[in-house]
Amino acid sequence: MKKIILIGVILLTSCKTLFTNKTPLKPQIKKVFNEGIVFADNEFDGARLNGLKKVNDSTYQVYIKPENTPINKSPWYSFRIWSKEPTKILLEFVYPKEYKHRYIPKSSFDGMEWMPFEKKDYDIDTLNKKLKLDLMLGPKKRWISAQEIYNSKFIWNWIDSLSQKDFINQEVVGKSVYGKPIKLLRIKKQTAKNAVVFIGRQHPPEIPGGTIALMSFVQTILADTEVAKKFREKFEVLVFPLLNPDGVDNGNWRHNANGKDLNRDWISFAQPESKSVRDWLINSREKGVTSEYRFGIDFHTSRSTYLLVLDSIPKKVKPNVTNQWIKNIKLLRNEKLDIRPRSQSLPYCYNWMINQFGMEAVTYEDGDEVDRNVVRKRAEDYATELMKVLNDKFE
Numbered sequence: 001m002k003k004i005i006l007i008g009v010i011l012l013t014s015c016k017t018l019f020t021n022k023t024p025l026k027p028q029i030k031k032v033f034n035e036g037i038v039f040a041d042n043e044f045d046g047a048r049l050n051g052l053k054k055v056n057d058s059t060y061q062v063y064i065k066p067e068n069t070p071i072n073k074s075p076w077y078s079f080r081i082w083s084k085e086p087t088k089i090l091l092e093f094v095y096p097k098e099y100k101h102r103y104i105p106k107s108s109f110d111g112m113e114w115m116p117f118e119k120k121d122y123d124i125d126t127l128n129k130k131l132k133l134d135l136m137l138g139p140k141k142r143w144i145s146a147q148e149i150y151n152s153k154f155i156w157n158w159i160d161s162l163s164q165k166d167f168i169n170q171e172v173v174g175k176s177v178y179g180k181p182i183k184l185l186r187i188k189k190q191t192a193k194n195a196v197v198f199i200g201r202q203h204p205p206e207i208p209g210g211t212i213a214l215m216s217f218v219q220t221i222l223a224d225t226e227v228a229k230k231f232r233e234k235f236e237v238l239v240f241p242l243l244n245p246d247g248v249d250n251g252n253w254r255h256n257a258n259g260k261d262l263n264r265d266w267i268s269f270a271q272p273e274s275k276s277v278r279d280w281l282i283n284s285r286e287k288g289v290t291s292e293y294r295f296g297i298d299f300h301t302s303r304s305t306y307l308l309v310l311d312s313i314p315k316k317v318k319p320n321v322t323n324q325w326i327k328n329i330k331l332l333r334n335e336k337l338d339i340r341p342r343s344q345s346l347p348y349c350y351n352w353m354i355n356q357f358g359m360e361a362v363t364y365e366d367g368d369e370v371d372r373n374v375v376r377k378r379a380e381d382y383a384t385e386l387m388k389v390l391n392d393k394f395e
């Protein structure tokens, strides 16, 4: 069994790679770095900066390291940079040599509004895949980040803003390695006799699919449309929007604070984050606190947009929601979908859902650099079509 799991996993790419024998996690030293007239810091949640070096009068380097190794080759970086007086510099990004550049840099002056750099402002060395960025600096701090910063504070503020409605509540279901809360957002009307489960941000850098798409799904379900109103009468929505708060706030490339990949923990449950979600879902179902789980989505980001689905839906699982949903989406959006079946023996969250509860589930992946309005619209369409199918198939 173990051999099959390993072979299966090694064949997968991007967000889906399994590693063993990891080195212990080294916490990032939080500080203001200074070289010549240039300053840079990592003193905010989500930051990742391990060093700054002046090479010559106009060239500087930032050093970026992973939390532990081995790890996916996806360097996450995020820092603020400024200078005493206005100056133009070339900023080189230096990762340990086995890691190639992945994310197009984004810029912000307030940490909230973000813009990707234009192609003319950066160069990616095709041989070494290192990033060089032309930058104008001044005394105003400028954020440079692999993706927008959607850290725990941002996500908790978002669920607080939703919890004003009387049918929406929050619960803390457990604690992370560093003691941060694992929160559940619960949308529940008294009439609901079924439930869906959404999981977000097991992997820290996965902003577009892991947070932006998840938020759009939830907002579509809370909208004042006929399909959403009917859905909320029938379905409770259980949203775990941030499974890995330690990894997210510490600017980890991939792992939790134990240096482990949470989306490889859904068989062994050795990590407190995945274990607390498992325990809550099982206990609540056993006690009748929640209704029967009908569908689950685990939200992620990869280099492209696709769905991971179950390689076979067991006959005992009726009715078949996934296939109908995919058909409807193709029709609505008039596009080909990238659907990737995966063995149910893999230790992924969505596989656990079907193995544990017999509920259908998918892993939803959006692309790193997809325009954020396109990410939101795709999620809105997928959510609308999912609600229609579930409304039809369940009482």
Ligand SMILES: [Zn+2]
Pocket: 015, 203, 206, 263, 300, 301
């Ligand atoms: Zn992922």
